[in-house]
Amino acid sequence: MGAGLTAGCGPEARKLVGRGLPEDLEPPKGPVEVPLRLANRLGFGPRPGDLGRIEKLGHAGFVTEQVAADHEEPLHLRMKARSLEIDQFQPADLEGWPEEYVIRQLQQRALLFAIYSPNQLRERMVDLWTNHFNIYARKGRAMYRVSKDQTEVIRQNALGSFPQMVKTSAKSPAMLGYLDNTVNRKGVPNENYARELMELHTLGVDGGYTQTDVQEVARCFTGWSIENRFMHAKGQFRFDPDSHDEGAKTVLGQTIPAGGGIEDGERVLEILTTHPSCARFVAGKIVRCFLGDERLPWTDRLAEIYLLTGGRIAAMLVPLLESTDLLDGPPIVKRPFDFLVSLLRAVDADTDAGAGLQAHLDKMGQPLHQWPMPDGYPDQAGAWTGSLLARWNFALALTHGQVPGTHVDFDALGRRTPVRDLIPASRPAKDVEDDRDHLALLAMSPDFQWR
Amino acid sequence: MKRSWWSCDGRGFRSEPPAKRPQPAALESDLPSRRSLLVGAALGAIAWASNRSALAQVAFDPSSRDRGVLVVVFLRGGADGLNIVVPYAEDAYYRSRPSLGIDRRSLVDLDGFFGLNPALGPLRKHYEDGRLAILHAVGSGDQTRSHFEAMNAMERGLPDVRQGSASGWLARHLSATEPASPSPLRAVAFGSIMPDSLRGGTTAIAIESLQDFRLMIPKGAAAETIQARLRDLYRTGSDEMAIAGRETLDVLDTLNRLTPSEYRPSGGAQYPDSDLGQGLRQVALLIRAGIGLEVAALDKGGWDTHVAQGATAGWLTYLLEDLGRSLDAFATDLGTAMKDVTVVVMTEFGRRVAENGGLGTDHGRASMMMVLGGGVLGGRVLGMWPGLEPDALEGPGDLPVTTDYRNVLSEVLQRAGKVDLGSTFPGLEARPVGLFG
Numbered sequence: 001m002g003a004g005l006t007a008g009c010g011p012e013a014r015k016l017v018g019r020g021l022p023e024d025l026e027p028p029k030g031p032v033e034v035p036l037r038l039a040n041r042l043g044f045g046p047r048p049g050d051l052g053r054i055e056k057l058g059h060a061g062f063v064t065e066q067v068a069a070d071h072e073e074p075l076h077l078r079m080k081a082r083s084l085e086i087d088q089f090q091p092a093d094l095e096g097w098p099e100e101y102v103i104r105q106l107q108q109r110a111l112l113f114a115i116y117s118p119n120q121l122r123e124r125m126v127d128l129w130t131n132h133f134n135i136y137a138r139k140g141r142a143m144y145r146v147s148k149d150q151t152e153v154i155r156q157n158a159l160g161s162f163p164q165m166v167k168t169s170a171k172s173p174a175m176l177g178y179l180d181n182t183v184n185r186k187g188v189p190n191e192n193y194a195r196e197l198m199e200l201h202t203l204g205v206d207g208g209y210t211q212t213d214v215q216e217v218a219r220c221f222t223g224w225s226i227e228n229r230f231m232h233a234k235g236q237f238r239f240d241p242d243s244h245d246e247g248a249k250t251v252l253g254q255t256i257p258a259g260g261g262i263e264d265g266e267r268v269l270e271i272l273t274t275h276p277s278c279a280r281f282v283a284g285k286i287v288r289c290f291l292g293d294e295r296l297p298w299t300d301r302l303a304e305i306y307l308l309t310g311g312r313i314a315a316m317l318v319p320l321l322e323s324t325d326l327l328d329g330p331p332i333v334k335r336p337f338d339f340l341v342s343l344l345r346a347v348d349a350d351t352d353a354g355a356g357l358q359a360h361l362d363k364m365g366q367p368l369h370q371w372p373m374p375d376g377y378p379d380q381a382g383a384w385t386g387s388l389l390a391r392w393n394f395a396l397a398l399t400h401g402q403v404p405g406t407h408v409d410f411d412a413l414g415r416r417t418p419v420r421d422l423i424p425a426s427r428p429a430k431d432v433e434d435d436r437d438h439l440a441l442l443a444m445s446p447d448f449q450w451r
Numbered sequence: 452m453k454r455s456w457w458s459c460d461g462r463g464f465r466s467e468p469p470a471k472r473p474q475p476a477a478l479e480s481d482l483p484s485r486r487s488l489l490v491g492a493a494l495g496a497i498a499w500a501s502n503r504s505a506l507a508q509v510a511f512d513p514s515s516r517d518r519g520v521l522v523v524v525f526l527r528g529g530a531d532g533l534n535i536v537v538p539y540a541e542d543a544y545y546r547s548r549p550s551l552g553i554d555r556r557s558l559v560d561l562d563g564f565f566g567l568n569p570a571l572g573p574l575r576k577h578y579e580d581g582r583l584a585i586l587h588a589v590g591s592g593d594q595t596r597s598h599f600e601a602m603n604a605m606e607r608g609l610p611d612v613r614q615g616s617a618s619g620w621l622a623r624h625l626s627a628t629e630p631a632s633p634s635p636l637r638a639v640a641f642g643s644i645m646p647d648s649l650r651g652g653t654t655a656i657a658i659e660s661l662q663d664f665r666l667m668i669p670k671g672a673a674a675e676t677i678q679a680r681l682r683d684l685y686r687t688g689s690d691e692m693a694i695a696g697r698e699t700l701d702v703l704d705t706l707n708r709l710t711p712s713e714y715r716p717s718g719g720a721q722y723p724d725s726d727l728g729q730g731l732r733q734v735a736l737l738i739r740a741g742i743g744l745e746v747a748a749l750d751k752g753g754w755d756t757h758v759a760q761g762a763t764a765g766w767l768t769y770l771l772e773d774l775g776r777s778l779d780a781f782a783t784d785l786g787t788a789m790k791d792v793t794v795v796v797m798t799e800f801g802r803r804v805a806e807n808g809g810l811g812t813d814h815g816r817a818s819m820m821m822v823l824g825g826g827v828l829g830g831r832v833l834g835m836w837p838g839l840e841p842d843a844l845e846g847p848g849d850l851p852v853t854t855d856y857r858n859v860l861s862e863v864l865q866r867a868g869k870v871d872l873g874s875t876f877p878g879l880e881a882r883p884v885g886l887f888g
Contacts, residue, residue, distance in 0.1 A: 188808020386657020
């Protein structure tokens, strides 16, 4: 049923599988339909009407459109986003607001944009970078600061400059607090930020740095903190020269002379973001996001582009997204966020993305901004096998109007497009008469768990 | 102070009874209370067992009923072994931790050399009764001091992450010892995300709450048709999600016969209302239900105490109070049934000996492990203590690893019954730790 849904296990299908998956497990088989694959990979799956539009644009045309990311956001999305108070207040002014209220709005914003923005590739990159520069909103005052971090670090640079993203992140109060740099002081350094900056943000654990480098980088960042003095702009980045270790340092073999002040940290960020290991690490991350594994030729090629362009993300994305490897590669498992958003898009749901919806995301194991460790939510299929029951229950609740704040108009949907075209399922459920049950089963199927 | 010691003899390795380590307090010191506790436990078990006659019909290989149950509690973030099991006889400990060092008078003395963090007070009786053993200076060969590399190594049962299989050590253990018709609840991870240790082609399942583990079919939906078609959808398919779907359906069938809400812990056990406490309560429930549970994996996060770690108050205390109360409730609840159950508490690495500027500690190397139940010859702190003087430390000032964590796990698995160490810990050079005498 639907396009491209024959249960295939011939040599063609066989060719598609078996790469990048542990042991002898195989992803589901089936010929890949181009517009569906593009909608699933570049964004969070098609809404009614999207597949026809993508077909008309063509593969390259759709990539060009998405990389430009210049669609105006629809009015209803702008209205909904504008009603979120987290964007109207400075972090310091949010302090004291109820925790759950702030975290709900953080998730609301991420969900609303992923569901409704026509700039789907940007939203996919926002998800990738949000996890790359993960911040646990429930640590200390992070929840009040994450919104600004999302806007200024992640969204601002999602398709732009990776080095700029790292540099903005290094001065982001949310990150400085989360990775304890606020207590990284002369004589009593704290290594947390220094280590994760190299391991998770830039070089990767195999990037060629040592424990000594971690300690030296920590010294370079002493004094990078958050303003908390009376009569100053509370909660902003502040370099405190009194806490800064002014001695000379050596980072990755390069000498950073004594007396550099704030420039020590800036020099480190320069060294790291222009390092070939950083290019490879970021390239690998992007390749894994779009192809499901870190295929070497692509990682090499993107790393080269990173070094040539000074880390322009869009420049790395274009050749990868335009390639046939994007169409031919094995499916990638949807994380719960991906699953939930793609289902809401497929049925054109009207949602406030509030507590009712978020409760389901929580049950599936991916409440946004709430992964405690700095590495972000896992992207391996094996991590998410435990979320199936919660996915099934969401599909059932959504299709039967039992998700508070979320509504699916089945009459309108039936007139506009056959929903089953948007949701591949290899085995039809012939004796299921009710549209809602039918739709629920499509979303519960193994095929819909992959993109 | 540099000191080597092993706590067991007669195993062909160096045995040096510690001069300063007296025998633990009399093993039977609180016998009366313990006895009444066991009676209570047994009564509780019978009461609940009578509520589950339908369970007897659950079909799984009866041989797995004889297998022990292994419960793995992973402390994520690198738990500070030095402030959990404190080497209070070391001057260097207090010198390195002027703010974080715990005064010896506050500690629960273990053996005249080590003392237990007072927040773990509830574990004292289990240690004194000989059910709890502690290992110190344990860890992996991972040198990166990265959470993710170190966890990866441990969960895969490898010396470090740069070699060996991609599957988890528990997954390999389960595969190597799979009975003819395995219980769908043979291995359970409590949480919404499958830990690496259970990944890689096993029949493990991740469950957050047994009570909520239900297919919620809304009123008005064709319940029977939906269930039948759902089963059809997952009948074939060899991808991870299809396999997981079949397992989920099997588990649903099994759990439908249980009524988790009716479970009443025995022996007056009071589980904390934390994820760990409630997770262990559910493990106890599954053990009591006798449905073939062999491995349970639980996580407790938050141990990455770079700041605000505290000495006898603070973040670490908060975490340890929950750990101690949860383990105590579990052991109390299961009572005599603990003889077939082994709980292992582990963490990816320990923390720097010297405190940092934020009243916390940075990533280090060795930490401690705890093993509770299962015939453990407890009441002892095992391992080889390298000392805390600067020349004994590794790298930036870290406690070196003198016991490979895999040797601890091997002994636990061997004790639990059927085991294939070759596939679970390939290439491991076996060095007895002496957990079970």
